[in-house]
Amino acid sequence: MDGNQPQWKEQGLPMNFRDIHIPVLKERTLSLFAPALDTRAAVVIDATVGMGGHAESILRRFPDVHLIGLDRDQQALAIAAKRLVEFESRIRLVHAVYDEIQPVWRETGWSRPLGILFDLGVSSLHLDSVDRGFSYAHDAPLDMRMNAQDSLTAAAILAGYDEAHLRRIFETYGEEKLSARYARAIIAERVVRPIERSGHLVTILQAATPAALMNSGHPAKRVFQALRIEVNSELAVLERAIPEAIELLALNGRIVVMSYQSLEDKIVRENFLDVLSATCRQGFLSYLSITCPSCDC
Numbered sequence: 001m002d003g004n005q006p007q008w009k010e011q012g013l014p015m016n017f018r019d020i021h022i023p024v025l026k027e028r029t030l031s032l033f034a035p036a037l038d039t040r041a042a043v044v045i046d047a048t049v050g051m052g053g054h055a056e057s058i059l060r061r062f063p064d065v066h067l068i069g070l071d072r073d074q075q076a077l078a079i080a081a082k083r084l085v086e087f088e089s090r091i092r093l094v095h096a097v098y099d100e101i102q103p104v105w106r107e108t109g110w111s112r113p114l115g116i117l118f119d120l121g122v123s124s125l126h127l128d129s130v131d132r133g134f135s136y137a138h139d140a141p142l143d144m145r146m147n148a149q150d151s152l153t154a155a156a157i158l159a160g161y162d163e164a165h166l167r168r169i170f171e172t173y174g175e176e177k178l179s180a181r182y183a184r185a186i187i188a189e190r191v192v193r194p195i196e197r198s199g200h201l202v203t204i205l206q207a208a209t210p211a212a213l214m215n216s217g218h219p220a221k222r223v224f225q226a227l228r229i230e231v232n233s234e235l236a237v238l239e240r241a242i243p244e245a246i247e248l249l250a251l252n253g254r255i256v257v258m259s260y261q262s263l264e265d266k267i268v269r270e271n272f273l274d275v276l277s278a279t280c281r282q283g284f285l286s287y288l289s290i291t292c293p294s295c296d297c
């Protein structure tokens, strides 16, 4: 948690955030929360408040709700603060990583949350901010930190990790079949010239990709995902955060998690099943609903 949180409030962000960000699955999220939030004044924690799209829709739909919004990205928080200014008396925005959900909540002195939302991963802000290095489509410094105060960058990983370590993160976090080839190519290139820009990395990966595989998706896609996950310790943080959130939730509350890739999805499902089966053994009744956004099954 960041004790100096007002920093992000000072950042001037001229963009029209309502145009740049429409929340994914807005109506679905509201309807999943409705049974817990419709009838009483409740606290909601948006653990990934981002540019405040979901937070805004929750605050509008449930006029008695108080919302705590967390994000590790100060730029996103600055946008959320502007977007949510009309709800100022009902919100607290905190610069924090979501595995700090319990201390952040405790500090507000508010009642236990009846709703907790995780909308995982990067935001369009990250992908569209060319200079932050998240996108393989634009040449930029290989940064990829969601929190600019963190020390590890993608360039530092490419400069410092040995071949086996690079291969492992490409395999594990990118599920990349060409991990060994790509790790080898990176090690060979960095002796010649440091790999500090996304354009340079894309060129290395393209050169290391067999011609027959050039048309099966962009060769850099999985490596960029793996680097981003490693830079931000995304999976380890999620692994800690889900049980913390379940423990924090008030009786009859609801947790909604949107995950967009299989590694996150696995962690979420396994943690819910673990915690809920342990809870059921103690005699409580729990419901677990897993839905697929693409078909709403």
Ligand SMILES: C[S@@+](CC[C@H](N)C(=O)[O-])C[C@H]1O[C@@H](n2cnc3c(N)ncnc32)[C@H](O)[C@@H]1O
Pocket: 021, 022, 023, 024, 047, 048, 049, 050, 051, 052, 053, 054, 055, 070, 071, 072, 073, 076, 096, 097, 098, 099, 119, 120, 121, 122, 123, 124, 146, 234, 237
């Ligand atoms: C998909 S976006 C959320 C968009 C948001 N629901 C909205 O409607 O604007 C994910 C956000 O979560 C943040 N984030 C990712 N991992 C985080 C973590 N471990 N702790 C806190 N925030 C995180 C990112 O910085 C990003 O702003």
